[in-house]
Amino acid sequence: MYLSKKTIQMLAEKLNALNKVRPIDSALLEKIKKNFQIEMTYNSNAIEGNTLTKKETFWVISEGLTIKGKSLKEHLEAKNHHEALEFLYELIDKNKKNTISEYLIKQMHSLVVNESDSKIAGVYRTGNVFISGSDHEPPSGFEVAVKMEELIAWLKKEKNKHHVIELAAIMHHKLVAIHPFWDGNGRTARLIMNILIMNAGYPMGIILKNDRQRYYRVLAEADRGDYKNLCEFLAQSVIRSLNNYLSVVSPTKNKKEQLLTLAELAGKCNYSPAYLKKLILTNKLEAAKKGRNWYSSVKAVDDYKKSIAK
Ligand SMILES: Nc1ncnc2c1ncn2[C@@H]1O[C@H](COP(=O)(O)OP(=O)(O)O)[C@@H](O)[C@H]1O
Ligand SMILES: [Mg+2]
The missing domain is CATH 1.10.3290.10 (Fido-like domain)
Incomplete structure (x- = not known):
């Protein structure tokens, strides 16, 4: 070989x-x-x-x-x-x-x-x-x-x-x-x-x-x-x-970066919508605001998890 x-x-x-x-x-x-x-x-x-x-x-x-x-x-x-x-x-x-x-x-x-x-x-x-x-x-x-x-x-x-x-x-x-x-x-x-x-x-x-x-x-x-x-x-x-x-x-890369509502995102990670919002308001999680709603992505949550694992 x-x-x-x-x-x-x-x-x-x-x-x-x-x-x-x-x-x-x-x-x-x-x-x-x-x-x-x-x-x-x-x-x-x-x-x-x-x-x-x-x-x-x-x-x-x-x-x-x-x-x-x-x-x-x-x-x-x-x-x-x-x-x-x-x-x-x-x-x-x-x-x-x-x-x-x-x-x-x-x-x-x-x-x-x-x-x-x-x-x-x-x-x-x-x-x-x-x-x-x-x-x-x-x-x-x-x-x-x-x-x-x-x-x-x-x-x-x-x-x-x-x-x-x-x-x-x-x-x-x-x-x-x-x-x-x-x-x-x-x-x-x-x-x-x-x-x-x-x-x-x-x-x-x-x-x-x-x-x-x-x-x-x-x-x-x-x-x-x-x-x-x-x-x-x-x-x-x-x-x-x-x-x-x-x-x-590969759709996975784009999918991970897709913006989701906090309720949708909560369903894909182990955090509640309220906790996600807290992370956003304390500048720990990357997010965007449209109207009155916050949006973030699986990728952003992954990045946050990586940052706290260090
Ligand atoms: N040391 C080597 N042993 C065997 N083949 C070689 C060696 N060095 C280069 N070659 C091959 O010879 C090719 C060049 O031969 P050639 O007939 O002119 O091909 P082409 O015109 O397609 O480039 C190179 O592209 C390479 O594949
Ligand atoms: Mg040649």
Whole structure:
């Protein structure tokens, strides 16, 4: 087990909280999905060297705009990555048990570089490559096919032996280490690992452009067989997405802040309306007055309880 107990517990708790608020209103879900798509496309392409900003990515994808000073290739990369994400969502929606195959990986790759680099789309490299910024030497061109076969066999065998986030992290590393394509390996592998993650009900893990150095460092550790930090790194990205989701869909936070009459509030805490009023009049409990009535919230009472517990 590479993930710490604490991380595993946090993933479970937050996934559980998310499952509790399902089903999520479809309009809201669509909005969240759009945000994730921009976030993922921007970050994954930026890691790879694309210079579009997040806002520009949004303009290109959602508004079909052309950004002055940015190359056609950068535009196409944004558009193609977005289309690959649409395909990913379709997979997840359609079939809960979709398995990762070489065919699927090639399909994803051909979407990622569809127009930006169509000559290499969906075909394994036949020559050697190196990864700039890394000491890792991928297998030679003629070994790729065999290594990919081994990867799929490994995945089948290990599927139930790991926490799904661990499985996704190790799978991700193995795929980028083989580096089966001339280019687009990172982007494709970041999408493919999310098939595993999203099939398990989690929102997608997004590796941030700002974490590029750390990402390369934990991949280099994985090259040496040390997977711990890579797994934690991916888990943190999924936890960030879970938090993101929860902050948008969770009614509990807003509910706690909802203003209630003292009679209503008394029903939700251990104080009587009279005692609540006394706390308000002695400036111990945050409250608001509308007309002749006082209003406060569960959150305010929680804050008061915390203040006296100190
Ligand atoms: N030490 C490493 N071991 C294995 N893979 C690595 C290592 N360092 C970087 N990589 C992977 O190589 C990718 C870059 O390969 P590339 O084919 O150019 O992909 P893309 O064009 O999508 O960025 C990085 O995004 C990362 O996933
Ligand atoms: Mg590249």
